Amino acid sequence: MSDFTPLRSVLYMPGSNERALEKARTIACDALILDLEDAVAPDAKASAREAAAAAVASGAYGRRTVTIRVNGIGTEWHAADLVAAASAGPDAVVVPKVETAEQVRGLATALEWAGAPEHTKLWAMVETPEAIFDVRELAAASPRLSALVIGTNDLVKELYAEHVPGRAPILPSLHTILLAGRAAGIAVIDGVYNDVKDTEGFLAECTQGRQMGFDGKTLIHPGQVEGANSAFAPSEQAVEDARGLIAAFEDGKGAGVVTYNGKMVENLHVESARRTLAIHEAIVALDG
Incomplete structure (x- = not known):
């Protein structure tokens, strides 16, 4: 337990926004995901990649866990993202839409070949029906894999479900991912809450996530950090x-x-x- 790493608040920050990357140095989140995927336009992918790698290499984020989310497997940016992230040596490389154990093993091998240091772990985003069906094997596929991150927005979309208070439409999937993560002994991080103005709804979902057993929650706005930190910390x-x-x-x-x-x-x-x-x-x- 002495090596436990808090992951109560895991904040997405766009890798293309230098001002945001600088501001992130002062935000009291437990972890950062410097994003090269959804938050970055296609014509800004290359510059965002360089900026995120430089931010990691700067060492300016103190004791926060700092990760880089690369573009997904099969995209035109994935390989270059993975090489740049491996060279920068973040605490983890986050990969979206990972669906199989074979992909996890391939990603771990690619990081090794790209020279990623041993401390650079792999975080797999689970956000499709295919991933849910394979999540137990996926979670145990590589010693480099240290966390599952739930992509609730994509999961809701893929299931043709709706975002509702209490998340009843996706609770079976959330429980399945938690079971797989706990069986593999790795962290499991809850998905985002989309309405940054709905504080009451956000805090209710944080409480639900803590009660279910998640280690913490991914966030889309710095204003959500304090609530997540409080909700996922022991009273x-x-x-x-x-x-x-x-x-x-x-x-x-x-x-x-x-x-x-x-x-x-x-x-x-x-x-x-x-x-x-x-x-x-x-x-x-x-x-x-």
Whole structure:
């Protein structure tokens, strides 16, 4: 747990916007995705690629996790994006519309051939029906893969579904991706919330995501960072309860049944409490 990396707030920033890249240095998000895909027009792809690589190489983002999202497999920009990102050495390269385990292995090999350092991981975006059907194998396909990122907008589109409060139309897919990520021992990051003016709806979806088990949420606006950071962090009460539960368990070893606040304590509860403390300590270290 000591190596836990907070990913409560993962903010997309357009790689073509130098002002945005500079502003990102001061935003209190846990992670950045410097985007070369949706946020960049075709005639700006090459310059965005150079700007994102330079931003990563600058080391100006402190302890934030900094990633680059390349254009998708099969596009005319994908190969050059992957080489540039590998050379820059971000914390991860994010690839959209990954659909199979074979593609994951191919991407990992391509990063290795392009000279990506060992610390540069792969984040696969899961956002199509094909990916959902193969997600268990996809999630376990390579040691370089460290996170699944859900592309909820594309998933809704592909399913002919609708964006509704509570996300009932895509809940089965979200649960399936979470199961695959947890089975593989990698992070799973929730999709974006589109209406940046709807704070109440955004916070409700953050709460839902935390309750479901996501590590954090991808964001499209800096104004969403504070809400995500709060929603995906253990509360003061949760931290206090975790410490108390662990202490009660340690004090009661060998004494038969151990209880804390009237509830029986077992190893599984202790493991959950230790994870809560690990998350809290990692957040404190990052914020500090």
